[in-house]
Amino acid sequence: xxxxxxxxxxxxxxxxxxxxxxxxxxxxxxxxxxxxxxxxxxxxxxxxxxxxxxxxxxxxxxxxxxxxxxxxxxxxxxxxxxxxxxxxxxxxxxxxxxxxxxxxxxxxxxxxxxxxxxxxxxxxxxxxxxxxxxxxxxxxxxxxxxxxxxxxxxxxxxxxxxxxxxxxxxxxxxxxxxxxxxxxxxxxxxxxxxxxxxxxxxxxxxxxxxxxxxxxxxxxxxxxxxxxxxxxxxxxxxxxxxxxxxxxxxxxxxxxxxxxxxxxxxxxxxxxxxxxxxxxxxxxxxxxxxxxxxxxxxxxxxxxxxxxxxxxxxxxxxxxxxxxxxxxxxxxxxxxxxxxxxxxxxxxxxxxxxxxxxxxxxxxxxxxxx
Amino acid sequence: xxxxxxxxxxxxxxxxxxxxxxxxxxxxxxxxxxxxxxxxxxxxxxxxxxxxxxxxxxxxxxxxxxxxxxxxxxxxxxxxxxxxxxxxxxxxxxxxxxxxxxxxxxxxxxxxxxxxxxxxxxxxxxxxxxxxxxxxxxxxxxxxxxxxxxxxxxxxxxxxxxxxxxxxxxxxxxxxxxxxxxxxxxxxxxxxxxxxxxxxxxxxxxxxxxxxxxxxxxxxxxxxxxxxxxxxxxxxxxxxxxxxxxxxxxxxxxxxxxxxxxxxxxxxxxxxxxxxxxxxxxxxxxxxxxxxxxxxxxxxxxxxxxxxxx
Ligand SMILES: Nc1ncnc2c1ncn2[C@@H]1O[C@H](COP(=O)(O)OP(=O)(O)O)[C@@H](O)[C@H]1O
Ligand SMILES: [Mg+2]
Numbered sequence: 158x159x160x161x162x163x164x165x166x167x168x169x170x171x172x173x174x175x176x177x178x179x180x181x182x183x184x185x186x187x188x189x190x191x192x193x194x195x196x197x198x199x200x201x202x203x204x205x206x207x208x209x210x211x212x213x214x215x216x217x218x219x220x221x222x223x224x225x226x227x228x229x230x231x232x233x234x235x236x237x238x239x240x241x242x243x244x245x246x247x248x249x250x251x252x253x254x255x256x257x258x259x260x261x262x263x264x265x266x267x268x269x270x271x272x273x274x275x276x277x278x279x280x281x282x283x284x285x286x287x288x289x290x291x292x293x294x295x296x297x298x299x300x301x302x303x304x305x306x307x308x309x310x311x312x313x314x315x316x317x318x319x320x321x322x323x324x325x326x327x328x329x330x331x332x333x334x335x336x337x338x339x340x341x342x343x344x345x346x347x348x349x350x351x352x353x354x355x356x357x358x359x360x361x362x363x364x365x366x367x368x369x370x371x372x373x374x375x376x377x378x379x380x381x382x383x384x385x386x387x388x389x390x391x392x393x394x395x396x397x398x399x400x401x402x403x404x405x406x407x408x409x410x411x412x413x414x415x416x417x418x419x420x421x422x423x424x425x426x427x428x429x430x431x432x433x434x435x436x437x438x439x440x441x442x443x444x445x446x447x448x449x450x451x452x453x454x455x456x457x458x459x460x461x462x463x464x465x466x467x468x469x470x471x472x473x474x475x476x477x478x479x480x481x482x483x484x485x486x487x488x489x490x491x492x493x494x495x496x497x498x499x500x501x502x503x504x505x506x507x508x509x510x511x512x513x514x515x516x517x518x519x520x521x522x523x524x525x526x527x
Numbered sequence: 528x529x530x531x532x533x534x535x536x537x538x539x540x541x542x543x544x545x546x547x548x549x550x551x552x553x554x555x556x557x558x559x560x561x562x563x564x565x566x567x568x569x570x571x572x573x574x575x576x577x578x579x580x581x582x583x584x585x586x587x588x589x590x591x592x593x594x595x596x597x598x599x600x601x602x603x604x605x606x607x608x609x610x611x612x613x614x615x616x617x618x619x620x621x622x623x624x625x626x627x628x629x630x631x632x633x634x635x636x637x638x639x640x641x642x643x644x645x646x647x648x649x650x651x652x653x654x655x656x657x658x659x660x661x662x663x664x665x666x667x668x669x670x671x672x673x674x675x676x677x678x679x680x681x682x683x684x685x686x687x688x689x690x691x692x693x694x695x696x697x698x699x700x701x702x703x704x705x706x707x708x709x710x711x712x713x714x715x716x717x718x719x720x721x722x723x724x725x726x727x728x729x730x731x732x733x734x735x736x737x738x739x740x741x742x743x744x745x746x747x748x749x750x751x752x753x754x755x756x757x758x759x760x761x762x763x764x765x766x767x768x769x770x771x772x773x774x775x776x777x778x779x780x781x782x783x784x785x786x787x788x789x790x791x792x793x794x795x796x797x798x799x800x801x802x803x804x805x806x807x808x809x810x811x812x813x814x815x816x817x818x819x820x821x822x823x824x825x826x827x828x829x830x831x832x833x834x835x836x837x
Binding site for chain 2: 161162164165166168169172173176177363364365367368370371372373374525
């Protein structure tokens with residue numbers, strides 16, 4: 158690998174990009190528009206706390222009451238404990254519907270006992286799919302508070318003692334906080350995927366790759382220069398999105414060095430994937446189709462706009478095979494929960510799949526045909 | 528003299544189609560070699576095999592002593608290639624393109640000088656997608672020269688260009704020859720081959736049907752020269768009786784086959800001796816174009832006959 162070759166090719170990529178207003182728009186302006194749009198929708202929707210119906214099957218144990226109090230303190234939800242003895246977990250969903258409530262939460266029996274014994278408990282959240290905005294926010298508030306407990310458990314502290322508010326783990330997170338890592342992941346995915354698939358197939362069709370094959374530039378050098386370009390683009394667009402989130406919507410995300418590996422490994426993975434998709438297809442049209450088939454599910458199901466934990470179990474399992482899930486989960490861990498331990502696992506998954514796909518892309522990508 | 532290109536028994540099949548059906552030729556170092564043939568003859572296929580862009584089905588190929596497919600990397604440092612339909616990064620200018628190639632090839636080529644050489648200096652800062660077809664082709668030529676190549680491959684470099692752009696490309700090809708480079712050129716323009724090439728091979732349906740210098744090809748495959756005068760059918764009949772060589776009456780002209788130039792005087796004396804009126808004599812030589820058209824036509828007729836159901 159020759160650094161001067163990579164630098165020369167990088168200049169070509171950068172120039173082509175700056176001279177193509179549409180490409181710049183999609184990489185830099187589009188994310189801001191998304192942040193603005195989602196930010197506005199959800200900040201207006203959350204003008205007041207959302208009424209959350211809670212069925213407390215743990216008979217108002219002190220720990221469950223404490224949990225609900227913390228939930229109230231998020232100001233995202235207003236907890237209404239259901240006092241109607243005829244309502245059971247089995248009839249709760251129907252009851253919610255009949256009474257026109259859009260969100261509900263069940264605290265299971267044995268909640269306090271299990272938590273104290275460090276055994277896991279399931280909190281069931283009900284929501285009305287037609288009210289996705291409240292659903293997302295409620296899930297987020299509940300998982301945010303629950304995460305505070307889980308973190309404490311991981312540190313071996315007694316669960317009943319709820320951490321003080323300044324603890325990052327129990328910090329009150331809003332939807333916009335969650336949205337920022339999600340949208341950074343969104344642009345890490347979309348900006349290289351859409352253009353690499355297109356570039357790879359159309360360069361082959363136009364004979365530009367054959368032209369390049371007649372020079373000392375190697376395929377890996379070509380790929381590395383694109384990866385570097387998209388890493389740079391990701392840094393800039395992530396910076397813009399974080400700034401927009403913080404200044405326009407008072408988001409509180411942690412801007413830490415822990416983000417950097419994801420902002421490098423993410424583009425590495427998706428530039429390679431885009432090139433792979435563009436190389437294994439014969440025409441630009443089929444390449445675009447394959448590109449979309451790969452990109453669209455990932456775009457929505459990896460926790461970009463809504464937390465994966467709010468998905469039904471089947472969809473959650475599916476999300477876990479999408480590489481973007483690990484990019485976004487990792488960014489969530491470092492930016493929202495300061496949980497570097499979990500982020501390492503995510504990073505390992507992203508890097509490993511990146512290396513595999515890079516190798517496949519270089520293997521299947523032909524400068525010249527037989 | 529050593530050969531720059533050596534081809535023996537080259538075959539390239541695309542499925543059932545033999546696009547190149549066993550050809551042999553060699554190009555001496557420093558020569559301009561024109562590969563002449565109609566569309567679909569197999570010119571691009573052969574050229575790209577020589578450049579290491581396509582894999583051959585059979586035969587041996589040596590370019591500068593290297594196997595183009597197996598030893599592409601070292602070969603590509605020493606050759607320059609302008610493909611049939613040259614395309615490049617749309618938003619990049621000729622100056623940037625040459626700087627890019629210069630870095631990749633580690634040479635000191637000067638964009639200004641190279642672009643002046645191909646008469647593209649006025650477009651040095653224009654983006655590729657704003658260039659005309661001829662200007663794109665010229666940039667291709669300039670890029671092919673960035674690495675100071677020993678052999679230049681030009682696949683139909685002037686097809687579709689206006690006469691002026693065509694002449695500019697011809698001038699560059701002549702200059703390449705003066706600089707001692709070998710030029711491998713494909714074309715379907717006869718005059719181009721006749722004008723530029725030291726050696727010509729005519730390819731049709733994947734086979735070489737004639738090869739040599741333009742003169743050699745005409746001598747081998749062309750009709751003998753004719754002496755032609757304006758005169759009557761009566762004159763034709765008289766000459767036929769007197770001369771014992773083929774005589775043709777074509778419209779108001781009489782043509783006598785001239786297998787040897789020294790016969791001209793004898794023929795003219797016979798014409799004068801006839802006492803019949805005649806005027807404006809000239810000699811007519813078969814052109815490469817006639818030969819080409821006839822050879823290709825004969826082959827197609829033959830192919831039609833052999834393909835006809837029977
Ligand atoms: N990649 C290919 N696959 C299948 N057939 C091809 C391919 N390239 C060329 N051919 C066929 O091979 C023959 C020779 O093509 P080509 O070498 O491009 O001719 P020329 O350059 O003389 O016009 C044509 O019949 C063409 O259709
Ligand atoms: Mg051709």
